[in-house]
Amino acid sequence: xxxxxxxxxxxxxxxxxxxxxxxxxxxxxxxxxxxxxxxxxxxxxxxxxxxxxxxxxxx
Amino acid sequence: xxxxxxxxxxxxxxxxxxxxxxxxxxxxxxxxxxxxxxxxxxxxxxxxxxxxxxxxxxxxxxxxxxxxxxxxxxxxxxxxxxxxxxxxxxxxxxxxxxxxxxxxxxxxxxxxxxxxxxxxxxxxxxxxxxxxxxxxxxxxxxxxxxxxxxxxxxxxxxxxxxxxxxxxxxxxxxxxxxxxxxxxxxxxxxxxxxxxxxxxxxxxxxxxxxxxxxxxxxxxxxxxxxxxxxxxxxxxxxxxxxxxxxxxxxxxxxxxxxxxxxxxxxxxxxxxxxxxxxxxxxxxxxxxxxxxxxxxxxxxxxxxxxxxxxxxxxxxxxxxxxxxxxxxxxxxxxxxxxxxxxxxxxxxxxxxxxxxxxxxxxxxxxxxxxxxxxxxxxxxxxxxxxxxxxxxxxxxxxxxxxxxxxxxxxxxxxxxxxxxxxxxxxxxxxxxxxxxxxxxxxxxxxxxxxxxxxxxxxxxxxxxxxxxxxxxxxxxxxxxxxxxxxxxxxxxxxxxxxxxxxxxxxxxxxxxxxxxxxxxxxxxxxxxxxxxxxxxxxxxxxxxxxxxxxxxxxxxxxxxxxxxxxxxxxxxxxxxxxxxxxxxxxxxxxxxxxxxxxxxxxxxxxxxxxxxxxxxxxxxxxxxxxxxxxxxxxxxxxxxxxxxxxxxxxxxxxxxxxxxxxxxxxxxxxxxxxxxxxxxxxxxxxxxxxxxxxxxx
Numbered sequence: 121x122x123x124x125x126x127x128x129x130x131x132x133x134x135x136x137x138x139x140x141x142x143x144x145x146x147x148x149x150x151x152x153x154x155x156x157x158x159x160x161x162x163x164x165x166x167x168x169x170x171x172x173x174x175x176x177x178x179x
Numbered sequence: 180x181x182x183x184x185x186x187x188x189x190x191x192x193x194x195x196x197x198x199x200x201x202x203x204x205x206x207x208x209x210x211x212x213x214x215x216x217x218x219x220x221x222x223x224x225x226x227x228x229x230x231x232x233x234x235x236x237x238x239x240x241x242x243x244x245x246x247x248x249x250x251x252x253x254x255x256x257x258x259x260x261x262x263x264x265x266x267x268x269x270x271x272x273x274x275x276x277x278x279x280x281x282x283x284x285x286x287x288x289x290x291x292x293x294x295x296x297x298x299x300x301x302x303x304x305x306x307x308x309x310x311x312x313x314x315x316x317x318x319x320x321x322x323x324x325x326x327x328x329x330x331x332x333x334x335x336x337x338x339x340x341x342x343x344x345x346x347x348x349x350x351x352x353x354x355x356x357x358x359x360x361x362x363x364x365x366x367x368x369x370x371x372x373x374x375x376x377x378x379x380x381x382x383x384x385x386x387x388x389x390x391x392x393x394x395x396x397x398x399x400x401x402x403x404x405x406x407x408x409x410x411x412x413x414x415x416x417x418x419x420x421x422x423x424x425x426x427x428x429x430x431x432x433x434x435x436x437x438x439x440x441x442x443x444x445x446x447x448x449x450x451x452x453x454x455x456x457x458x459x460x461x462x463x464x465x466x467x468x469x470x471x472x473x474x475x476x477x478x479x480x481x482x483x484x485x486x487x488x489x490x491x492x493x494x495x496x497x498x499x500x501x502x503x504x505x506x507x508x509x510x511x512x513x514x515x516x517x518x519x520x521x522x523x524x525x526x527x528x529x530x531x532x533x534x535x536x537x538x539x540x541x542x543x544x545x546x547x548x549x550x551x552x553x554x555x556x557x558x559x560x561x562x563x564x565x566x567x568x569x570x571x572x573x574x575x576x577x578x579x580x581x582x583x584x585x586x587x588x589x590x591x592x593x594x595x596x597x598x599x600x601x602x603x604x605x606x607x608x609x610x611x612x613x614x615x616x617x618x619x620x621x622x623x624x625x626x627x628x629x630x631x632x633x634x635x636x637x638x639x640x641x642x643x644x645x646x647x648x649x650x651x652x653x654x655x656x657x658x659x660x661x662x663x664x665x666x667x668x669x670x671x672x673x674x675x676x677x678x679x680x681x682x683x684x685x686x687x688x689x690x691x692x693x694x695x696x697x698x699x700x701x702x703x704x705x706x707x708x709x710x711x712x713x714x715x716x717x718x719x720x721x722x723x724x725x726x727x728x729x730x731x732x733x734x735x736x737x738x739x740x741x742x743x744x745x746x747x748x749x750x751x752x753x754x755x756x757x758x759x760x761x762x763x764x765x766x767x768x769x770x771x772x773x774x775x776x777x778x779x780x781x782x783x784x785x786x787x788x789x790x791x792x793x794x795x796x797x798x799x800x801x802x803x804x805x806x807x808x809x810x811x812x813x814x815x816x817x818x819x820x821x822x823x824x825x826x827x828x829x830x831x832x833x834x835x836x837x838x839x840x841x842x843x844x845x846x847x848x849x850x851x852x853x854x855x856x857x858x859x860x861x862x863x864x865x866x867x868x869x870x871x872x873x874x875x876x
Contacts, residue, residue: 131263131265131266134263134265134266135263135265135266135268135269135270136269136398137398138262138266138267138269138270139269139270139273139463139467140397140398140401140460140463140464141397141456141460142395142396142397142398143266144257144260145395145397146395147256147257147260148256148257150256151256156394156395157394158390158391158394160394161389161390161394161395162390162394164395165390165451165452165456167257169451169452170686171257171258171528172451172455172456172459174666174667174670175274175527175528175663175667176274176520176523176524176527176663176664176667177274177277177459177659177660177663177664178274178275178276178277178279178514178518178520178521178523178524179277179278179279179353179357179513179514179518179520179660179725179729
């Protein structure tokens with residue numbers, strides 16, 4: 121039961137991290153071989169800008 | 180043994196659903212509990228998902244778990260990323276859920292709870308969920324292509340062009356209408372205006388915090404932003420009580436509209452990280468949390484519905500918006516039943532994240548069910564209010580009168596008793612000076628939600644906080660959509676104009692950014708201004724226009740889906756998309772005809788314009804110069820709305836005809852049944868434990 125709750129919690133956190141682009145940032149860091157920093161985040165934001173700007177939000 | 184248990188369980192679910200729908204449909208003259216709606220919805224969704232989506236998945240689309248999706252084949256760590264299905268579900272739901280399923284059902288509640296509820300359930304299970312599901316799958320099989328690209332490739336250049344025009348139109352009309360909802364919710368409300376104004380510096384602070392202090396800590400920043408927004412909600416009451424402060428935040432509809440237009444333009448041109456992205460995160464955080472606690476609140480309180488199943492206004496004489504239950508209930512509720520806009524999300528980010536084809540029913544069909552349930556909750560929130568109060572809030576002054584006593588008497592004469600003293604008490608309880616004539620649905624939803632919350636958390640003393648929390652929640656949604664929609668519209672426009680003159684297509688060229696932003700913001704700003712000037716409150720003419728545009732986009736999506744199904748040699752199953760397509764054509768074309776040509780000036784744009792022309796040309800007494808100017812503008816607006824509706828319907832009718840011609844040619848053997856699917860590539864995820872783990876982690 122505890123393991124099940126733990127799994128649900130992990131899934132919830134993973135979902136929130138994906139929705140809030142934290143996973144995308146982690147992937148970016150892994151891909152570029154960088155550690156998290158202002159410069160790295162600025163580079164991530166530049167790369168991400170086109171995606172975020174064109175992402176429609178429904179009514 | 181297991182199959183017998185399964186048959187018994189599903190028979191019970193189906194029977195319970197049938198009994199619940201019968202309970203809400205048959206009861207007349209007595210109030211019913213909201214749980215009947217919840218039960219009917221949950222059972223309908225369960226049966227629809229278990230049987231209908233499985234049928235479509237197995238028989239029509241033939242989902243293949245061995246086929247590699249673009250997330251796997253084109254994985255680049257940026258757009259194409261194999262992602263856990265629950266995570267994609269949350270991502271997709273966060274993208275499709277907006278203010279639409281909250282506002283539409285509240286407006287449609289003027290017909291009673293029955294028409295809207297039935298439409299939300301049937302429309303979602305047989306239409307909206309199917310659209311989101313099939314478009315998602317078809318986009319996956321085409322490397323994540325957009326609806327416009329699929330329309331161009333599968334139907335022809337006309338289909339692609341119409342999809343483009345429909346998307347731009349719907350964005351412009353949508354932004355104008357939702358901005359009007361915010362204006363009507365915030366006008367003369369210092370508390371609400373202060374709260375929403377504070378979300379701008381809070382979002383800017385979040386942007387700076389995220390970029391310079393805690394890079395990448397989006398969840399932490401969103402929690403911080405939420406705490407600050409809650410402080411603004413609570414602090415708004417002191418602003419409202421302090422005359423010097425309240426003076427600055429008590430704004431007329433005109434001022435609010437002007438400020439929102441300026442904000443929309445500024446938000447469209449400033450860097451994404453500074454305003455758009457943090458506001459999007461904040462809005463999503465508040466949205467997911469509020470929807471969750473609203474569901475818990477409704478289930479915990481199990482409120483009684485005071486609105487009757489059907490009201491006298493099914494005949495088309497409703498004060499909230501004019502028009503009979505058919506077709507207007509079906510265009511008023513779009514998101515929550517069938518929303519064409521969802522096809523843009525289903526062919527946008529989501530198809531690039533799906534790991535296996537077999538996950539598409541859960542994401543496409545399932546997320547739309549969740550959205551539909553939000554619409555059911557909005558319907559419950561509206562119908563738990565006393566009907567007299569509901570109509571007092573949602574009726575424009577042009578229908579019920581400006582003076583509180585006159586409005587209360589008018590509404591009471593309709594058979595929905597309300598006292599002006601009750602409305603004054605309600606306004607005081609929620610911290611407003613008045614709740615009359617607050618058209619647009621948002622304030623009525625906020626009152627309903629506040630009443631539900633006040634019964635479960637904090638009691639009556641927190642009613643004003645809950646009301647302003649709900650207003651903040653809706654306005655935050657809407658301002659986020661204004662930011663994102665203006666940007667998306669600007670990019671689409673730049674892409675198109677780039678074909679005419681290349682520099683205009685450069686998204687980093689500032690003159691192009693300013694010009695195209697101005698064009699998009701100016702267009703929706705025009706509709707907003709038109710709504711503010713409208714003596715009938717604006718919602719009466721603009722919300723149906725938005726509903727028509729949204730459903731016309733759904734028609735384009737169903738045309739694309741039907742064409743692909745026929746080309747897949749599955750013509751015998753085309754009824755799954757043809758049935759909702761035929762229904763939408765009947766609804767939108769009828770509604771468009773009424774909105775353009777109906778002889779009732781409250782419904783038909785042209786007859787309303789004609790009424791104004793008669794006033795303008797009247798003999799005695801001659802209108803003043805100011806009134807003459809106003810009449811000329813109102814006449815122009817009516818004619819413009821008629822032309823916009825006619826052009827949209829004409830273009831979509833051409834697409835339907837073009838699609839039907841393609842179907843005929845393929846079915847008669849005149850054209851090869853060739854689809855533009857990406858070639859089959861077997862998945863490696865099943866074979867490699869490492870990749871399989873990556874896909875779910």
